[in-house]
Amino acid sequence: MAKQIKKTRKKVKKMKRTTFVCHNKNKTCWNCPAAIFKGNVDFRACGQEKKVESLREDGQIVIECSRRPKLGHYEPNITFEQCPEWEKTKYGYLLKNMRVMILGIDGYLGWTLALKLGKLGFQVSGIDNYTRRDSVMERCAHTIVPIARMTKRLKTARKVLGIDINFRKMDICDIENLKIFLEEEKPEAIVHYAEIPSAPYSMIDVDHAIQVQKNNVIGTLGLLWTMKDIVPNASLIKLGTLGEYGAPLTGRPLFEGMFPADAILKWDNREWSLGGELTPRDPVSLYHVSKVQDTFNVYEACKYWWLRSYDVMQGVIYGVHTQEVSANPKLRTRLDIDEWFGTVVNRFVAQVILGLPLTIYGSGSQIRGMIALEDAMECMVRLIASPPEPGQYAVVNQISGLHKISELAETIAEVGRKKFGLKAKIQRLENPRVETEEHPFEVVSRNLPQLGFKPKVSLEKEITRMFKLLTKREIKERIKAKAQLVWPKTRWSGEKRKSEVLEIYKPGTKKVKGYKGKLDI
Amino acid sequence: MDISTSEFSKEVLESKTPVLVEFWASWCLPCQTANSLLEEIKKEYKKKIKVIKINLDKNPTFSSKYNVKGLPTFMIFKKGKEKERKIGAQSKDNLCQMIEKFI
Numbered sequence: 001m002a003k004q005i006k007k008t009r010k011k012v013k014k015m016k017r018t019t020f021v022c023h024n025k026n027k028t029c030w031n032c033p034a035a036i037f038k039g040n041v042d043f044r045a046c047g048q049e050k051k052v053e054s055l056r057e058d059g060q061i062v063i064e065c066s067r068r069p070k071l072g073h074y075e076p077n078i079t080f081e082q083c084p085e086w087e088k089t090k091y092g093y094l095l096k097n098m099r100v101m102i103l104g105i106d107g108y109l110g111w112t113l114a115l116k117l118g119k120l121g122f123q124v125s126g127i128d129n130y131t132r133r134d135s136v137m138e139r140c141a142h143t144i145v146p147i148a149r150m151t152k153r154l155k156t157a158r159k160v161l162g163i164d165i166n167f168r169k170m171d172i173c174d175i176e177n178l179k180i181f182l183e184e185e186k187p188e189a190i191v192h193y194a195e196i197p198s199a200p201y202s203m204i205d206v207d208h209a210i211q212v213q214k215n216n217v218i219g220t221l222g223l224l225w226t227m228k229d230i231v232p233n234a235s236l237i238k239l240g241t242l243g244e245y246g247a248p249l250t251g252r253p254l255f256e257g258m259f260p261a262d263a264i265l266k267w268d269n270r271e272w273s274l275g276g277e278l279t280p281r282d283p284v285s286l287y288h289v290s291k292v293q294d295t296f297n298v299y300e301a302c303k304y305w306w307l308r309s310y311d312v313m314q315g316v317i318y319g320v321h322t323q324e325v326s327a328n329p330k331l332r333t334r335l336d337i338d339e340w341f342g343t344v345v346n347r348f349v350a351q352v353i354l355g356l357p358l359t360i361y362g363s364g365s366q367i368r369g370m371i372a373l374e375d376a377m378e379c380m381v382r383l384i385a386s387p388p389e390p391g392q393y394a395v396v397n398q399i400s401g402l403h404k405i406s407e408l409a410e411t412i413a414e415v416g417r418k419k420f421g422l423k424a425k426i427q428r429l430e431n432p433r434v435e436t437e438e439h440p441f442e443v444v445s446r447n448l449p450q451l452g453f454k455p456k457v458s459l460e461k462e463i464t465r466m467f468k469l470l471t472k473r474e475i476k477e478r479i480k481a482k483a484q485l486v487w488p489k490t491r492w493s494g495e496k497r498k499s500e501v502l503e504i505y506k507p508g509t510k511k512v513k514g515y516k517g518k519l520d521i
Numbered sequence: 522m523d524i525s526t527s528e529f530s531k532e533v534l535e536s537k538t539p540v541l542v543e544f545w546a547s548w549c550l551p552c553q554t555a556n557s558l559l560e561e562i563k564k565e566y567k568k569k570i571k572v573i574k575i576n577l578d579k580n581p582t583f584s585s586k587y588n589v590k591g592l593p594t595f596m597i598f599k600k601g602k603e604k605e606r607k608i609g610a611q612s613k614d615n616l617c618q619m620i621e622k623f624i
Contacts, residue, residue: 061578275611
């Protein structure tokens with residue numbers, strides 16, 4: 001009896017702890033992309049001003065609601081909780097039928113997010129020029145999870161999930177057409193996935209380096225100018241990568257974009273606070289350089305034109321599951337395993353399935369921040385739900401855990417062996433990249449938890465889901481067909497040759513040594 | 522901590538204890554990072570000093586009235602008068618030194 005009471009008490013305690021706290025109920029019209037400033041707007045009070053004709057003699061700022069123009073002009077202090085346009089959901093308050101445009105909607109993340117948002121009642125539009133499909137085909141690889149043509153995808157989304165997506169085939173660098181589409185859709189949030197997301201792809205040769213930097217840098221730059229002219233109030237969710245920061249050997253934490261106020265610079269017997277200064281970036285490939293450039297362009301655009309943006313420093317995303325993409329085989333999102341577009345978890349799982357040794361680069365002591373697909377999508381919804389204020393540039397580090405590559409290989413090999421009876425060895429290869437292999441790694445990730453985000457999917461859980469899907473006969477055949485493309489041949493030196501094997505060992509026979517990652521939440 | 526124009530007289534000028542005022546804006550990155558320091562200071566100095574924040578975008582009249590030229594600007598008010606100001610991100614030590622002079 002006493003035991004039972006104790007148990008119940010524990011349960012109640014647990015329930016209390018998980019009680020839903022609404023992260024954005026106190027946000028106001030200042031955060032709402034539907035609010036159009038009409039008063040004497042004097043942002044940048046101390047420098048450049050953005051003057052809009054003053055409507056009130058006392059200089060007080062007023063707005064007009066683009067969704068309810070009949071209300072006339074009023075002070076922008078209505079909270080999301082009070083406003084009938086914002087509805088309470090499990091993600092916090094969401095703007096009713098919010099118009100969201102996804103750039104790069106055909107990709108691994110773009111497609112997954114489109115379905116999730118559509119299901120939540122957002123009005124989703126998107127562009128894509130199928131660069132990803134083309135680049136993967138050009139490398140003679142293919143997505144191992146078969147994906148349907150866009151027309152078929154859209155049709156299935158309508159039939160199975162009841163979602164209508166307004167898709168237009170378009171290159172992000174085609175500014176004229178982008179303008180027309182933005183003008184038509186007038187999105188209230190823009191999610192920018194239209195980038196070529198591969199470090200090795202950017203290191204193949206000069207043509208590929210130029211292609212990656214041109215698409216990413218010029219595409220983002222054009223988008224910013226276009227947004228300034230057509231949808232300056234829309235909230236821009238721009239994707240960066242944790243790789244922009246590099247891995248400082250001092251072990252200094254990777255802060256969220258900027259230094260905290262109690263970070264002090266000491267020199268010449270004097271000291272200064274570094275609070276709010278952007279932290280140094282140390283990109284590790286020409287692709288990462290393009291992402292750093294994007295970061296600075298977005299930062300400046302917020303400064304000059306009062307655009308608002310979340311810059312998401314994303315960890316490596318892995319996995320295949322969200323409720324929506326799993327709803328029908330034709331709704332599945334792509335999954336690549338080749339050396340250029342296959343991220344580490346995907347490659348390891350594919351190798352275990354074929355019984356091939358898992359290929360670790362160098363010592364395998366590299367530590368990386370990672371997050372499962374389902375959790376990453378959850379983050380995106382929360383960011384869309386809580387737009388920054390005009391001119392505000394905020395950075396979030398989006399990860400749910402840190403993993404050492406050698407340990408990751410052990411975990412994946414073990415899940416494969418225990419749950420699926422698959423056996424595979426681990427092998428270390430010459431590292432094709434120029435990177436630090438032994439390094440401390442501490443990452444700060446406090447902004448997303450403040451928006452109510454809690455990771456739900458453990459590494460083991462998502463790996464298990466991956467094994468379940470990828471061991472299906474049809475998919476296994478597709479892995480087999482391209483298995484030789486997993487082995488790295490693109491070297492940072494520019495040389496083209498297969499990395500040689502340094503060592504082969506059985507999982508569970510090696511002690512883990514060296515640095516451990518630290519996550520500050 | 523955040524107050525608007527109409528509360529300024531009561532909360533700052535007529536305050537019996539000295540007041541640390543931070544002028545800030547949401548677009549200002551150093552201002553974003555100063556919040557945790559202000560919380561700490563508020564706790565440590567409890568009744569000795571009042572900590573107030575004023576958003577300059579939402580209360581634009583202050584920039585000309587107090588000649589605020591850069592954000593964040595930290596000011597100490599005592600008996601209704603401005604005593605000292607510091608501009609830009611500040612270390613906690615810097616802020617505390619400024620406070621100690623007036624309590």
